[in-house]
Amino acid sequence: MTPAALIEELQTLVEPGKVLTDADALATYGKDWTKHFAPAPSAIVFPKSVEQVQAIVRWANRHGVALVPSGGRTGLSAAAVAANGEVVVAFDYMNQILAFNEFDRTVVCQPGVITQQLQDFAEDQGLYYPVDFASAGSSQIGGNIATNAGGIKVIRYGMTRNWVAGLKVVTGTGELLELNKDLIKNATGYDLRQLFIGAEGTLGFVVEATMRLDRTPQNLTAMVLGTPDFDSIMPVLHAFQGKLDLTAFEFFSDRCLDKILARGDVPAPFETRAPFYALLEFEATTEQVADAALATFEHCVEQGWVLDGVMSQSEQQLQNLWKLREYISETIAHWTPYKNDISVTVSKVPAFLADIDNLVNSNYPDFEVLWYGHIGDGNLHLNILKPDALSKDEFFAKCATVNKWVFEVVQKYNGSISAEHGVGMTKRDYLGYSRSEAEIGYMKAIKAVFDPNGIMNPGKIFPL
Amino acid sequence: MTPAALIEELQTLVEPGKVLTDADALATYGKDWTKHFAPAPSAIVFPKSVEQVQAIVRWANRHGVALVPSGGRTGLSAAAVAANGEVVVAFDYMNQILAFNEFDRTVVCQPGVITQQLQDFAEDQGLYYPVDFASAGSSQIGGNIATNAGGIKVIRYGMTRNWVAGLKVVTGTGELLELNKDLIKNATGYDLRQLFIGAEGTLGFVVEATMRLDRTPQNLTAMVLGTPDFDSIMPVLHAFQGKLDLTAFEFFSDRCLDKILARGDVPAPFETRAPFYALLEFEATTEQVADAALATFEHCVEQGWVLDGVMSQSEQQLQNLWKLREYISETIAHWTPYKNDISVTVSKVPAFLADIDNLVNSNYPDFEVLWYGHIGDGNLHLNILKPDALSKDEFFAKCATVNKWVFEVVQKYNGSISAEHGVGMTKRDYLGYSRSEAEIGYMKAIKAVFDPNGIMNPGKIFPL
Structure with missing residues (x-):
């Protein structure tokens, strides 16, 4: 089938006008907040129902088309970037809060619900959605789940994982799974819900999520x-x-x-x-x-x-x-910083931070190193500002060396090369610093179970 | 190889005297708190190290021997019963607390650490291990993790899952995986730790666990x-x-x-x-x-x-x-009760309970129905006492009918046929009331990934 015929068939699966191929749309929906990859999707499709998502996935299987899920595209690991002619599945029109239960304190969300929208809805009910971070105004719940978003309240409330009561996902074969049915206690075999949380869309797409709310914090x-x-x-x-x-x-x-x-x-x-x-x-x-x-x-x-x-x-x-x-x-963005999002157990933070500081200072004394982060959960954001004397290219070339040192120190301290930003494409080549060969092998085998044709966000987490 | 030669080879993998085949040992270690299945293991082996567990699993793979993990054997779903000539791997001698970190509030436990032992240890440190239930005095941490144990404090503290910071498991091929490395934030692909929690030993055996502690509740x-x-x-x-x-x-x-x-x-x-x-x-x-x-x-x-x-x-x-x-x-045990451990979302509990009550009362007016449970998390324990006029066999024959009704009502309310006791052998034939065919298919495929030869606790969760 010609590319044009493929797109024509795709158009029949959704409402009129819900497939875009213009240059603006491709540029906008083909990238996230990372800037290292040039967006190059072949089309953007906007499903409005679970059935349409299933139809799109089945279509992709029939034709061997790779799909990239797209939420608020605020990610920092290029997990939502379409750089290789993929079709982007954007959830912007599946953005409704479908139900609220005051006794269960649960909210049923479509994947395109904005984090802030859920926070505000909770507030209107006298309750609280506690996962919060800088991009809450544009990130979507589906993306939060796909990346197991963390943020500034993790020490008390945990990651997004803790707030997902139930999940509907469409797997890589187009099957709809209703996972955990919003139960608190459910001991009926493997908790598949947990696999999809943080899987960056590589096993399937979140098409509905029941999120828990908490009481509002006081004073x-x-x-x-x-x-x-x-x-x-x-x-x-x-x-x-x-x-x-x-x-x-x-x-x-x-x-x-x-x-x-x-x-x-x-x-x-x-x-x-x-x-x-x-x-x-x-x-x-x-x-x-x-x-x-x-x-x-x-x-x-x-x-x-x-x-x-x-x-x-x-x-x-x-x-x-x-x-x-x-x-x-946002303030240091002006200095084009090299950024890294890493974690170790809380008790190891001081020695870990000192090691990295020493490495960078002794090798690049002209680099200004800025540290901040969520120390209560061992999550450090390392930032190095570009010296004025260096061009961007020179600076980032040196930072590639820093990257390797940082990951070696992470490995030495049994830490994580990605604390909360995910693997996507930016860290896929470094996964071995945090996960063993055996683990990566099992992860790939699990991907093959849920996505046998490898069409769900390929090239993310694992190299193509 | 003859059965005797197999056992001889097994004996070389562990310390002298750590393989038992006498009738007492087989009867004791071959069963849990369920009484429906006659224990019939072929041997009990007591590893004392991770390496010995790996050697046992590799031996089982070579000879196609089925293994059953054994903790405190307090389970109520026959997940730790060896009724088919399996070799029981008992963790009684891997029962040490290996490390404590006051800054991370974590305790590294061998799988055979008793729940109460961890609770007491936490108390000695001025901290608190919050998962608590009736069998805390004999259940083991490895078993708690394998069944994702719940109990009486779930409304505040969640299930065992919430308290597992890191996990070392030996998979069905004998590979050792170190999962999550005790990190709070770790966004490096699929969280395999979550798969092993609640898997009832069907994917691999827990050989070490880092458990989190909390501050002590006040007054x-x-x-x-x-x-x-x-x-x-x-x-x-x-x-x-x-x-x-x-x-x-x-x-x-x-x-x-x-x-x-x-x-x-x-x-x-x-x-x-x-x-x-x-x-x-x-x-x-x-x-x-x-x-x-x-x-x-x-x-x-x-x-x-x-x-x-x-x-x-x-x-x-x-x-x-x-x-x-x-x-x-323990008080009602005297009346040989039919017991069932089920859950629905909290808001559905009243209608669900009324439905079951009506069914039982109208069909068996002479049955005394006792309800209790963890209402705050939707978990109900249904108990029906045996009328004096009925023999045990007559009573349990009628209860088989009740079982079917109960599970049909559970399905109608989108509930769980096992809230916290697991599936094991007692509920494996009813799994379809809570999980879809597609889900069960994916679970079996995941089992095949981690246990390709089907030697890890076969016949549990899924029928043989």
Whole structure:
């Protein structure tokens, strides 16, 4: 069949106008937030029902066409990039909240529901959807599930995985599976739901998800604490975890703070300078809780772990303290940073961070290294700013060397080469630093079970 | 090779004396808490290391010998029964806690560590292992993971799955996999750890597990509330969940209470008689929390949802209230009950329970039906007591009919035929009531990936 005839057949499977092949659409829907790959899909198709998704997958099987699922395309690993003539299946028109159950505290979502839309819906019901991150305004639930999205509240609420009560997926053969049926307890064999969460669309596409909600947190209160060195952050975390149920424990370096303060629109947390800062958050449900937080703060100061600190006294102050952490990514984007999203177990973070710092500083003394991240769950975001003297190409060539060092250190510390951004295409060649040959072999065999013709997002997670 | 030669070869793989073939050992290690199957293993082997487990699995592959893993053998689905000449792999000598990390709050356990041993160890560290159930004194961590054990605190803490940070497994080919490396965030492809949790040893054997601990709950306080009918329990749950972080929400019927009070060693919660009782628990961390609980109780009384109630004022009273619920299973064992462990979503529980009640009462008016369970997570334990007039055989013949009805109603309500006891052999023929043909097909294909020769606990989950 000619390419044109293929597209004509595809058009019969969906509503009129729901297959796009114009250059704008191909460029827009063919890429995510990574910029390393040139988008080159052959068409974009917008299903409006589960049946249409099944028809598209069966069509792709018949003709050997590769499919790439597309949500909010906010991914940072190129898992939603179509660079090889694939057909992009975009879920923008399957974006409805279908049902809510107040007793089960569950919401049935189509895959194209925006994260923020679910958060707002939960709020309207007096409840809370706790998975939150910078791209919540455009990322979609289907994509969140495909990447098992994490973010800033994982220490308390866990990853997206924890909030998926049930899942409808279309497998690589076009079969519809209804997984777990929204049950809390279900001991009837393998929990296939778990396989699809974080599979980056390589086993099948999420076509419906029942998400759990939680009660709304009360009187969220943040502290920002300055520490004399990185190592001090660990006993601070330990001390606060022993006294409070933390909803977040983030950190950033003084270099990050400098960039934020230079913007001019975020107030400094306090006068004292410190090389590292911790941002922690908790529910100050009662005065006792706030008192316990202050007592722990004082204990940390006495121990020499904390130089200075501040606790939010209002919603406005809470927001301002969070800006110190949340604005970092967009603020440093100006310096074309090399970025890496890695994790180790919490206890190994100080030694791990020191190792990487030493490697980079001794080899590239002109590189400015910025650290921030979700220290409470061992997730570090490493950022290196491009020196003005280097061209982009020179800089990224040197960063390829850094990449290898970083992954070697990750492997040494038994860590993960991708904490929460996924593998996609950017990290597929490095998967062996985190997963054994045997594991990768089993993963490929599982892919072959659900996607025997290899049409579901091929080239993602594993090389083509 | 002759059976005797096979056993001789097996003996060379482990320490002297660690293969048993005497009748006592075969009878003891060949069965779990289910009594329907006659144990008939050919030998019991006790490995003391991961390498020995690998050697045993490779030996089984070479000779086509079926293996059955054996933990505390407290299961209720015959998943650990060896009824067909299998070799039982018992983990009793791999029972050490290998490491503890206070910053990560993790404990590295061999599979034979007893649940209670882990709970006590956690307590010694000032921490808490929250998965708890009646058989905690003899069940083993490996078995808990293989069945994804639940219990009485699931509403707050979730199943065993939530507490497994990392897992070492030996697959059906004898390969050792180190899954997830104890990381909180790890987005590097399929989370194979999740597949082995709840797989009942059919994909591989757990040989080491890193379990997470939590902070110790503070001032646990229980309430027992009498309700005028079952339906009233739901708004009571809803009201309390809106105000408190519940650590448990259990229920039992008046018939259960009668049996408990007849023992003579547990005090009545209060004078008022009620057809149903809810037991809820929360952390009374401050007076405000206790006040909120009492205000909610009063609200429930005003609404007519609650007839009477009591709140524990001491550790002793807390224990006594829990006995009303926890003693049920052993107390009614005297009446040779038909038991079933099923679940639906919480909101469907009243209609589901009424349907089953009607079916049983109208067809077998002489049957005494006792309900209790974990209502907060939709998990009901249905118990029918044997009438004195019926022989065991007559009773269980009629119960086979009841089984079918129950599973049909479960299917109608999109529920689970096994909430937390697993499939094993007792429910394998009914799996289709909860999982589709396509799902079962995919599960079998996954089993073939990890256990190509079908030697790992064959006949469990799926028929032989």
